[in-house]
Amino acid sequence: xxxxxxxxxxxxxxxxxxxxxxxxxxxxxxxxxxxxxxxxxxxxxxxxxxxxxxxxxxxxxxxxxxxxxxxxxxxxxxxxxxxxxxxxxxxxxxxxxxxxxxxxxxxxxxxxxxxxxxxxxxxxxxxxxxxxxxxxxxxxxxxxxxxxxxxxxxxxxxxxxxxxxxxxxxxxxxxxxxxxxxxxxxxxxxxxxxxxxxxxxxxxxxxxxxxxxxxxxxxxxxxxxxxxxxxxxxxxxxxxxxxxxxxxxxxxxxxxxxxxxxxxxxxxxxxxxxxxxxxxxxxxxxxxxxxxxxxxxxxxxxxxxxxxxxxxxxxxxxxxxxxxxxxxxxxxxxxxxxxxxxxxxxxxxxxxxxxxxxxxxxxxxxxxxxxxxxxxxxxxxxxxxxxxxxxxxxxxxxxxxxxxxxxxxxxxxxxxxxxxxxxxxxxxxxxxxxxxxxxxxxxxxxxxxxxxxxxxxxxxxxxxxxxxxxxxxxxxxxxxxxxxxxxxxxxxxxxxxxxxxxxxxxxxxxxxxxxxxxxxxxxxxxxxxxxxxxxxxxxxxxxxxxxxxxxxxxxxxxxxxxxxxxxxxxxxxxxxxxxxxxxxxxxxxxxxxxxxxxxxxxxxxxxxxxxxxxxxxxxxxxxxxxxxxxxxxxxxxxxxxxxxxxxxxxxxxxxxxxxxxxxxxxxxxxxxxxxxxxxxxxxxxxxxxxxxxxxxxxxxxxxxxxxxxxxxxxxxxxxxxxxxxxxxxxxx
Numbered sequence: 001x002x003x004x005x006x007x008x009x010x011x012x013x014x015x016x017x018x019x020x021x022x023x024x025x026x027x028x029x030x031x032x033x034x035x036x037x038x039x040x041x042x043x044x045x046x047x048x049x050x051x052x053x054x055x056x057x058x059x060x061x062x063x064x065x066x067x068x069x070x071x072x073x074x075x076x077x078x079x080x081x082x083x084x085x086x087x088x089x090x091x092x093x094x095x096x097x098x099x100x101x102x103x104x105x106x107x108x109x110x111x112x113x114x115x116x117x118x119x120x121x122x123x124x125x126x127x128x129x130x131x132x133x134x135x136x137x138x139x140x141x142x143x144x145x146x147x148x149x150x151x152x153x154x155x156x157x158x159x160x161x162x163x164x165x166x167x168x169x170x171x172x173x174x175x176x177x178x179x180x181x182x183x184x185x186x187x188x189x190x191x192x193x194x195x196x197x198x199x200x201x202x203x204x205x206x207x208x209x210x211x212x213x214x215x216x217x218x219x220x221x222x223x224x225x226x227x228x229x230x231x232x233x234x235x236x237x238x239x240x241x242x243x244x245x246x247x248x249x250x251x252x253x254x255x256x257x258x259x260x261x262x263x264x265x266x267x268x269x270x271x272x273x274x275x276x277x278x279x280x281x282x283x284x285x286x287x288x289x290x291x292x293x294x295x296x297x298x299x300x301x302x303x304x305x306x307x308x309x310x311x312x313x314x315x316x317x318x319x320x321x322x323x324x325x326x327x328x329x330x331x332x333x334x335x336x337x338x339x340x341x342x343x344x345x346x347x348x349x350x351x352x353x354x355x356x357x358x359x360x361x362x363x364x365x366x367x368x369x370x371x372x373x374x375x376x377x378x379x380x381x382x383x384x385x386x387x388x389x390x391x392x393x394x395x396x397x398x399x400x401x402x403x404x405x406x407x408x409x410x411x412x413x414x415x416x417x418x419x420x421x422x423x424x425x426x427x428x429x430x431x432x433x434x435x436x437x438x439x440x441x442x443x444x445x446x447x448x449x450x451x452x453x454x455x456x457x458x459x460x461x462x463x464x465x466x467x468x469x470x471x472x473x474x475x476x477x478x479x480x481x482x483x484x485x486x487x488x489x490x491x492x493x494x495x496x497x498x499x500x501x502x503x504x505x506x507x508x509x510x511x512x513x514x515x516x517x518x519x520x521x522x523x524x525x526x527x528x529x530x531x532x533x534x535x536x537x538x539x540x541x542x543x544x545x546x547x548x549x550x551x552x553x554x555x556x557x558x559x560x561x562x563x564x565x566x567x568x569x570x571x572x573x574x575x576x577x578x579x580x581x582x583x584x585x586x587x588x589x590x591x592x593x594x595x596x597x598x599x600x601x602x603x604x605x606x607x608x609x610x611x612x613x614x615x616x617x618x619x620x621x622x623x624x625x626x627x628x629x630x631x632x633x634x635x636x637x638x639x640x641x642x643x644x645x646x647x648x649x650x651x652x653x654x655x656x657x658x659x660x661x662x663x664x665x666x667x668x669x670x671x672x673x674x675x676x677x678x679x680x681x682x683x684x685x686x687x688x689x690x691x692x693x694x695x696x697x698x699x700x701x702x703x704x705x706x707x708x709x710x711x712x713x714x715x716x717x718x719x720x721x722x723x724x725x726x727x728x729x730x731x732x
Contacts, residue, residue, distance in 0.1 A: 005034065006054045007079040011042035011391065012072035015100050016146045016177070018132035019043055019069050020090050024169040026060045027088035034081075037091040038100070038145070041418075042073075048081055067133045067279060068106060072391035090169055093145060100144050101389045102137065102449065104382075104425070105223050105364060107281035107308035109134035111172065116310055122161065125202070125317065127310040128186045128358075132176045134279065138387060138425065139224045139360050140178060144449045148177045152359040159184040188311070188356045193347050195339075202314070204354060209318035211352055217241055219328050219342055219353035223309055224364030224383055225335035226328035226342055228350060229255070233321050238294045241324065244349045246331060250613035251296035253283045253303040253366070255325035257316035262304050265289055265322060271371045280384035281308040282367035285693075295324070298606075299619040305366060311356070327365060333434040334427070337363040362442065364425050372696045377710045379691060381717060382426040386412065390421040395496065396728040403443075404458040404727070406720030407481060407509075408465050410713070411435075413443060414720035416728060417452050423712075423721060430467045439467060458723040460484070462510035477727060481509025482520050482687060483529050484722030489686040489709045490526050491725040499525050501532075501679045503672055506687030507595035508545065516540075518593025518687070519642065521675065526729035533675070535597060536641040540589040541580055548617065549609040550580065551600035557584045559645045565652050568604060594689055597644060598664065604651050605660035615691065621661040622694045627701075631659060632666035642671065669698045672706075682707065688715040 010019075015038050023036040023045055030053060034046040047054055054076060062071065108116070112129045115121040123129040130136070140151040148154060158166060162181050165173040173179055180186055189197050190204035199207045208218060212230065215237040220229045228245070230237045232254050242248055256262045259277055266286035268276070276284050288302035296302050305325070307313050315323075327335045328346055336342045337360040342353060368380040378385065402416040408430045415422045424442050428435040447453070457473040459465070461480050468476065482504040490500065502522040511517035512531070519535030538558045541550040553572075556565045569577060602608060602617030605624075611617070633647035647667055651660045668689075676683050683706040690696070690708055699706065712718040 003048045003081045003084075005046065005048040005079055005081045006076045008045040008047065008054070008058075008074070008076040009042065010045070010071060010074050013068065013070040013101050013103065013389065014043045016103060016132075016137065016175070017068040018066040018172060018174065021132070021169045021171075021174045022061065022064060022066055022069075024088060024090050026057060026064070029060075030057060032057065033085035033088055035085065035089045035091045038093040042100075046079070046081065046083075046085075048085055067109065068103065073393065100146065102141060102144070102146070102387050102446075104384055104386055104388075105136045105139050106134045106279050106384055107306075108310060108313075109279060112310075113313075116313055123181050125310075125314060126180075126182050126185070127188060127201075127314045128178070128180055128356075129310045130176060130178050131173045133172060135176070135178045136223055138362050139364055140358070140362075142361055146177060151177050152361050153178055153180075156180055156184060156186065156358070186356050186358045188354065190352060190354050192352055193343065193350075195343070198352070205314050205318050208315065208352070208354060212319050212323070215240075216351040217244070217349065219346065219350040220311075220315075220325070221337075221353070221355050221360075222311070222325075224360060224362070225337035226353070227255075227325045228328045228346075229323045229325050231319075231321060232295060232324045233292065235292050235294055238292060238324065241349075242294070245326075248612050249297045249616070251299060251301065251303060252324045252326050253305060254295070254322050255305055255307060255312065256322045257307055257313070259306065261322060262286075262306065265291055266302055266304055269371070269374075271374045271376070275369060275371060275376055276304065276306055280367060280369075281306050282369045282378075282384065285368070285370040285379070298616075298623070300623045301619060303368065311354075330434075332429055332432050334438045335363050335365055362425075362445070363438070367426075370693060372693050373700050375710055377691075377708075377714070379713055379715065380410070380426050381412070381423075381713060386423055386425040388423040390423070391419060392416075392421055392728070393419040396725075396732045398728055398731045400455040400731070401452050402456045402458065402724060402727060403454040403471070404720040404723040405460070405465075405468055405471060406723070407460050407484075407716040408462070408467075409507075410716040411439065412717045412720055413439065414724045415446065415452070415454075416724055417450065421721070421724060422446065426717060430465065436467045436470065440470065456727070458720075458727050460510065460719065460723075461512070479723045479726055480512055480517075480529075481719065482506055482511075482517055483522065483524065484719045484726065485509075485686045485709075485714070485716075486522060486524055486529070486684060486722065487526055487726040487729075488712050488718035488722035489684055489707070489714070491721065492709060492711050493684075493707045495682070495684075495707075496526055496729065499523055499681050500684045501676060501681040502529075502684040502686065503675075504687045505594040505668070505685075505689035507593055507689075508591070511592070516589065516591035516593060518591060518595050519597065520592065523679075523681065526726055533637060533640045533642055534592040535594055536643050536645075537590040537592050538597075539584055539587045540591055540596075541584050541587060543589065545596060545599070546611045547609065548599040548603040548611055551596055552603040553577075553580055554584060555597075555600050555648050557581055559648065561649060561652065564649060567655065568652065571607075594668070598689070601648065601651055601660055601664050604648075604655070605657045615688075618689075618692050620657075621665060622692060624657045624661040625665050625694050626658050626662050627698070629658065629662045631662050632670055633663040635667055635671050637675075665692075665694055665698065668695060669702065669704075672699070673702060673704050676704075684708070686714050690714045
C-alpha cells in the first residue's frame with residue numbers, strides 16, 4: 001500500500017559526524033516511520049508524515065546538530081512512498097554520484113574528556129578514547145567512503161563491547177570508525193633509537209615522564225605526525241634542543257594539560273580561553289608571563305595549545321609540567337609521521353620516541369590562531385579546520401573542475417567541483433622537494449577520492465615556481481599574488497561585486513611590471529583591480545631577504561644616506577661595503593614590499609644582520625611598541641608612490657628600538673587612515689603584514705573601520721582560495 005510523505009536531501013558535513021543517529025533519534029521521538037541513508041552527495045531521509053511533521057522534524061534537526069556537522073543545503077519534496085515501513089531505520093549507503101567530505105581531525109570532545117577521568121568508565125585513562133564527535137578523520141583515511149575498512153583502523157578488530165556501541169544508533173559512538181577500548185586496544189611503545197621497546201602502554205608514559213625529568217628530548221607521535229617534546233622549564237634542555245634542531249631563536253610552542261596550567265604562562269582573556277578550549281585546540285599566540293627567555297627569545301609572545309588527545313592527557317598524568325611540543329621535522333620540511341623517516345632524519349635530535357601501532361595515513365600540522373579585538377584570526381589552518389569544504393551553489397555558476405595551485409610559501413591548494421570549494425590542509429613552503437611530495441600526495445588523494453580531473457589550472461604570476469611545472473596542463477591561468485590575497489578576503493566577507501579600497505601589505509609577490517610587489521593600494525573587486533599607489537621601489541642587493549642588514553644597506557645606498565648612517569656602516573669592513581655597493585649598483589631586483597621595508601627598519605632598530613625566522617622583526621616591534629609614546633614617522637605620497645626616505649632617515653637618527661618600533665607602526669596606521677579619507681569605498685586590510693596584532697590594536701583605538709582576513713589566513717595560505725574565487729567570478 002502506498003503512503004504519502006517526504007524525501008529530504010541534505011548536503012554539507014553530514015557524513016561521519018553522527019548525523020544519521022541524530023535523524024534516527026528525532027524520528028523516534030516524533031514517532032515517524034521511514035529511513036535515512038548516506039548517498040554520494042550527502043544524506044537522504046524518507047519520512048512517512050504530513051507537512052507539519054516534516055517542518056517539526058527540520059526544526060529539531062537544525063536545533064540539535066552534532067558538534068562537527070554542518071548543513072549547507074536542505075531540500076524536501078512530496079513523495080509517493082510505495083515501500084512499507086514498520087519503523088524508522090538507518091539503511092546502508094547508496095551508490096551514486098560521489099561527494100562525501102573528508103573531515104579534519106578534531107580534539108577530544110567534552111564527553112570523552114570526562115570519561116577519560118571517570119574510574120567507572122570502561123575507557124578510564126585509555127589513550128585512544130574517542131567518539132563520533134571527536135578524534136582522527138583525515139589522518140587515518142585511505143579512501144572514500146569513510147568506513148573503518150578504508151582507514152588505518154582496518155587492522156584492529158573491535159571487541160564485543162565496542163561493536164555494541166558501534167551498531168547502536170542511540171549511542172554517540174555509532175559508526176565511530178576509530179573506535180577501540182582497552183580490550184581491543186591500540187598499543188603504545190616507548191623505544192630507543194635502535195627500535196628496542198623499553199615499555200608499553202601506561203608503563204611507557206611512566207618511563208617517558210622520568211626521561212623528561214632527566215632532560216631528555218622525546219619524539220612523541222601525535223594525531224597527524226610526531227612532535228619533539230621536552231620539559232619546558234629546563235633551560236639546559238631547551239638550549240640543547242635549539243642546538244640539535246638548528247633553531248637558534250624561533251619561539252617554541254608549548255603544550256599544557258588544561259587552562260589552569262596555561263594561565264600560569266600567559267595572560268588569557270575570555271575569548272582566548274574559549275579558543276584554547278574549543279574542539280579545535282589550536283596553538284594560540286598569547287602575551288607571555290613568566291617563562292624562560294630561551295623559550296621565546298626577544299619576544300613577549302608565546303604559543304600555547306591544550307592537550308587534544310588521550311595520549312597527551314596520559315602523559316600529563318605522570319608529568320606535571322608544561323612541555324615544548326614542536327613539529328618533528330628538518331628545517332622547512334614537512335612534519336614526520338612515519339617511524340622509518342623519523343629514525344633516518346632526526347635520530348640526532350631526539351633521545352627516545354613514543355610510537356603506537358595505528359598508522360598515520362595523512363600528516364597534518366597544528367593550526368595556529370590569535371585573538372585580535374575579541375575576534376579569532378587564523379594564521380595556519382590545518383588540524384580541526386582543513387580539509388575545508390565551502391558550498392558556493394548560490395554564489396558562483398561554473399561547471400568546470402578547477403585547481404588553484406596557490407603560492408610558494410605557506411601553501412594550501414584549493415579546488416572547485418560540484419559547486420564546492422575544497423581547501424587542502426596546510427602544506428608548507430614549496431621550495432622544498434619534501435613539501436612538493438606532500439603537496440602531490442594530498443592532491444592525488446583528493447583526485448582519486450572524487451574521480452576529479454581538472455579543466456583549468458590557476459597559478460601565481462611568478463615565472464619560476466618549480467612545483468607549478470609538475471602539474472600537467474596545457475594552459476595555466478595566472479593571477480597576481482597580492483590581488484589573490486585581496487580576493488580571498490573579499491570572499492570571506494561576502495563582498496562579491498562592490499569595489500573596495502584595499503591595502504595589501506605583504507612580503508614578496510611577482511608584480512604586473514616584473515618587479516617584486518608587497519606594499520600596494522588597490523581599488524578593486526572580485527573581477528578586477530587598479531593599482532592606485534605603492535611604496536616606492538627600492539633595489540635589493542640580492543635575493544636573500546633573510547639578510548636584513550643588506551636591506552638596510554640598500555636603502556642607505558638608494559637614498560644617499562651614507563654619512564647619516566656612518567654608525568651603521570661601521571659594522572662592515574670597507575672591502576665588504578665596496579663589494580655590496582657594487583652589487584647594489586648592478587642589481588635589477590626592485591621591490592615595493594612593506595614587509596622588506598619593515599625588516600630594513602628592524603636591522604637599524606635591533607642592530608641585527610639576519611632573520612632567525614620569518615616575522616621576527618614584526619614580533620620585536622610589537623614588543624617594543626609604546627602606546628603611551630606620541631611618536632610617528634611620516635610617509636609622503638608623490639606621483640602615487642609612498643616615499644619613506646624621511647622616515648628611514650629619522651630611524652637612523654633615533655637609533656632606539658622603542659622609538660623606531662613605535663614610529664614605524666604609527667606611520668603605517670596613519671597612512672591607512674589618511675589615505676582612506678579620500679575614498680568612499682569600504683576599506684580592506686590584507687597580506688602578511690596584517691598578522692601584526694599591534695597594527696590592529698592601534699587602528700581600533702582610533703575607531704577606524706575596516707575588514708581584514710580572519711577565517712582564511714592573511715598570509716600566503718589563502719592565495720589559492722583568492723585565485724579560485726577571482727576566476728569563478730569571471731565565469732559567473
